[in-house]
Amino acid sequence: MNDAPRTYDVVVIGSGPVGMNVADRTRAAGLSTAIVERELVGGECSYWACTPSKALLRPVLARADARRLPGLSDAVAGPLDAPLVLARRDEATSHWKDDGEVAWLDSVNVDVVRGHGRLDGPRTVTVATPDGGSVTLTARLAVAVCTGTTAALPDLPGLADVRPWTSREATSAKEVPGRLVVVGGGVVAVEMATAWQGLGAQVTVLVRGSGLLTTMEPFAGELVADGLREAGADVRFGVSVVSAIREDGQVRVGLDDGGELTADEILFATGRRPHTDDLGLETVGLTPGDWITVDDTLRAPGVADGWLYAVGDVNHRVLLTHQGKYQARIAGSVIGARATGESLDDDPWGAHAATADTVAVPQVVFTDPEVASVGLTAAAAQREGRRTKVVDYEIGSVAGAYLYGEGYRGKARMVVDLDRGHLVGVTFVGPGVSELLHSATIAVTAEVPLERLWHAVPAFPTISEVWLRLLETYRG
Template sequence: MTEATEYDVVVVGAGPVGENVADRARAAGLSAAIVESELVGGECSYWACMPSKALLRPVIARADARRVPGLRAAVQGPLDVPAVLANRDGFTSHWKDDGQVSWVEGTGTALYRGHGRLAGPKQVSVTAKDSGEVLLTARHAVALCTGSRAVVPGLPGAAEARPWTSREATSSPHVPGRLVIVGAGVVGSEMATAYQALGSQVTLLIRGDRPLPGMEPFAGELVADALTEAGAVVRTNSSAVAVERPDGEGPVTVVLESGERVEGDELLFATGRAPRSDDLGLDTVGLTPGAWLDVDESLRVRGHDWLYAVGDVNHRALLTHQGKYQARIAGAAIAARAQGVPLLETDRWGMHAATADRLATSQVVFTDPEVGSVGLTLAQAEQEGLRVRAVDQDMGAVAGAALYAEGYTGRARMVVDLDREVLVGVTFAGPGAGEMIHSASIAVAGEVPVERLWHAVPAYPTISEVWLRLLEAYRG
């Protein structure tokens, strides 16, 4: 070791989650260091949330405009692809992290560039190409905030075909003529929406019967219908078994279980994620390399009173905003323990308990139509043994929806716990649905009684008036 340095808290991973843990530690008066092997700002800033939504924003705006009388004729032409890609590049700061580095340093957090891995209890070794090895020691806590990575399935020929993952899809400098997407979760559905609108002929291969399998069935059905109408080929019950691409160049062919062959110019695998924990030195503290890390409600790794795993790496909720929520919880817990303050609020909804990851996880899928959800689906609630009732409504039936878009198509569902008379889940699928989900998040996280929701009066004429229709249907 060329250097040994001690801090109160050492954070491995400088994405949004790690940045927030370090910031919370500094706000509590603790010293902190953060370690990053790639770009400060992490996956969300450069290869996920920001670039993908920059690609999708003009797609959704044009789709909405085409549904408005008097505006439709003005937006019939193609998107300006170079302008869309340039805007995407701007939102990623052209894959430079100077601004994020300035923010981290502005909090008083020490930044170490290099690969960080545990070297024993409360110790992190940092290996950098140009500055040797540094040993960091944490007086109170080490927080692993290394996130997750895209998985390429081990199909014959897949690795040699040089397929895209989410990183290549969100950062590509060109739009392929034909794009084959395997997997129709959030990444697959969003990228199908974006690239079809940007000029690719998209073929979406789905193992099951609809996109977005983890959400309410109607959400995936509406997205599939819209993609088909836009010109994409949506193939359900289509499992890939092999990939062919000689020398990793030229057209790529996906061989299906049925024996059919689907050809494209690029292939995107959107088939899941794995934890970035395979080279974190977990074995030095008795944990399994490459595994998701099991944590308690304060995000502390079970069996280790100094080690925290925050964000994707703990597999509780693989979403940036939920990871940042966890970071706030973990930061408060680390500070309290460092100051010798008992953690009194570790029950549901306490300041030291990440309850929303289990009961009120919110999410927006930026497809056309958008899908917003919070909490449990009907199927999930029933699997948990709750006595529930689902209430559905046509979102297009309210005046605000008709004003928003001619022929508005959308659907809303709330799932009610009949024993407690509170909402445990809400899903909206329709144009503009993403901006509606926070009201549902408040209802679910706040466990607001259904009868009290009658006093939350939606403004007229807005799409939010669908809340009244849902409550009326529940009362019968």
Template sequence: MTDTETIEYDVVVLGAGPVGENVADRTRAAGLATAVVESELVGGECSYWACMPSKALLRPVIARADARRVPGLRRSVQGPLDTAAVLDHRDDYTSHWKDDGQVSWLAGIGAELHRGHGRLAGPRTVAVTGADGTERRLAARHAVAVCTGSRAALPDLPGLSDVKPWTSREATSARSVPGRLIVVGGGVVATEMATVWQALGARVTLLVRGKGLLPRMEPFAGELIAEALTEAGADLRTGTSVRSVTRGADGTVVAVTDGGDRIEADEILFATGRAPRTDDIGLHTVGLEPGSWLDVDDSLQVTGTNWLYAVGDVNHRALLTHQGKYQARIAGAAISARAAGVPILESDPWGAHAATADHHAVPQVVFTDPEAAAVGLSLAEAQQAGHRVRAVDVDLSSVAGAGLYADGYRGRARMVVDLEEEILRGMTLVGPGVGELIHSATIAVAGQVPLSRLWHAVPSYPTISEVWLRLLEAYRDN
């Protein structure tokens, strides 16, 4: 094969993270010849720098916190975490940043992997530049799926690149614990990484531009997590922006806030948002703007095209791995149906060709201590959407199962009820262990289950899930 030879496939997938892998899995299952292009590690951000390493780091932290709230265990877990063991546990879950297993999986489904940087080179064509500079062209008979994900977005601060700040990648892959860590941001990455590194011994200063943490959730979620971080020893400052950052010859980072405060640390993490990884993938060759989020319909086909798909973070519908994988299953089915000449959207009673969960039933768990979990709309979002709603709140400490789970259990649950249809528009829970409760709420929201039916879904006693009974009682009786 020469460097200029064009190889034909039915489908070319740009990006081999969980989203790209799932698109390829579905198209291969339908018998379509599929190529996957990856410039880094097969398995993507989630496997090596996001979901897996962050949760591997957090699990020992949360387990120790839970044990400290249980009689008979409290005295046994007062010492520090074994940092080396925690980091080794993280390394195991990232396969030590080697992708052999993921490559074998791709080969097992019959997809062909092309290593290198992939760029669109016109309609249905992808040019792949290898590490040695050679180029090959892949032509797609039916579809190209852009699954390149997102990257950390850094603020426009003079000299920031010279400081070499942490992003989510460095925060989840660091080899040692910094003595002092500044975390800039108040979202999921900021709160989770502040939780991890504070527990591992760093002195954490959390600088939040807004009024509180987790601004996309109900306000009480951020409030409870802020209380816990402060009690753990973190210095939390809200309404604070960073004006400048420098790193001295001794390696010390100095951040100056808009209020004039000067904060010193060993490392600084910016967790200030995400940007699409579309700036260098050849979008201009097909009339699209480089660096932009890509607009799609519910089959994940890019607006104005009949061959290009954008799946996962790049379409900005829901920047979560589980939602990206959900979209990938939809996109793979839609691509396969169109390739076979089968009408989509109406051809499957499961709605397998339309991603509708992204519109009203997106679940998310923040793995802090306490955990925060939410699905659907917050009260404010439901009101802004024009729904006539009512919020029903329950203190989780009133639930018998919560008291058994932990002494002094602190938590709160809220369901947002549509008063006209008497269904749930959203649910938020904060407290130890609530992440495992959110799927029941997701079913209720996605299925638009009437509250009158939920009344007959009896929660097991004594579990924290009995909060459902307390919420329904509070709605019915008031």
């Protein structure tokens, strides 16, 4: 490793999809860029989150869909071939090797610096390299922190000795556990419960609150809970874990109601915290371990001279990969514009403002049934003081639902802002609904008037006809 100090226009800390997109956009703007990575280039999403989790889930969901189709259901009655599913997951993650990602960065002329990067005062990043040395990187224009988040574990005595699963272990496990306890009711919890139950584990889901997916419409969590139970999982609400001990390879789990469970593994999917503990934030006037607050141009206003950007999960605006990549595209263009003295278009929906973070965030939960949502829930719209009309429709009543097999269960909801005459939120739950989401995202983002949306004709027979039924129901 060359330990000589180096100077770039932009230094990016963290090479997940967010950091890679920032680097790509700044290089496209003609700025010299280096990216610092202490683990695998490609980041959490590529190796321990989005990619491996969906590789595990796809066979489970495809089988669930097939089992609803007469003529096909008997052919898929047996168990999944778990070793083959895990092998395909390993291929999806490139066997946890990052050669391809490094080659791509090389192709766009971004320098990769391996090691743990820390801020060391204004525009300076010191990298502790794997060989025990260090190198100092100086940024002429900007440093972008794209370090994401890590799992937040509860404060239970002796938990480290239990060796609990977090999302990393849940997506990279080499074999199917016989019994798995999942603690939590959010997206990671329900997706991993779906995956491992489908692969042959006996899953118990423990939820402290009264429902799943509580930031979404209530019917979403209710239908997902029904789906998990029908798949064989034990879903319990209003219960908390008070102790966990690993003995003889098994985990004994104590509950606050006095009950006890025994499992082979326990997964805590109880939230995320920012990956900023050892980032040198104190050297630039920020608090280590905190989220980094940013404005709509992704710049940290708490740092003098405006050279620090925080992009993706680390700024706590939206903890979703695709939304982080959206922020990265904006941050890269902002840094490029400021470098050339170009005036910023940072008004809402301008080229240099991450407006969608607060208005039109799309999300898919890959469970059986799927959940797809964008914008505000009915409750969130009410909290904002909007005058709304909520329209629901059973997707199973749409002709195209027949193509998905017997007993299609699903629900659609649109939330209409009556004063402005457009949608502010849409939620779909049911098999295949993820492919409906982008149309909803466009409708919410573009504030398409309902009078115009009436002329967007859905093809027959598809479940997208639910759009027509929602609009008919709205008209009355």
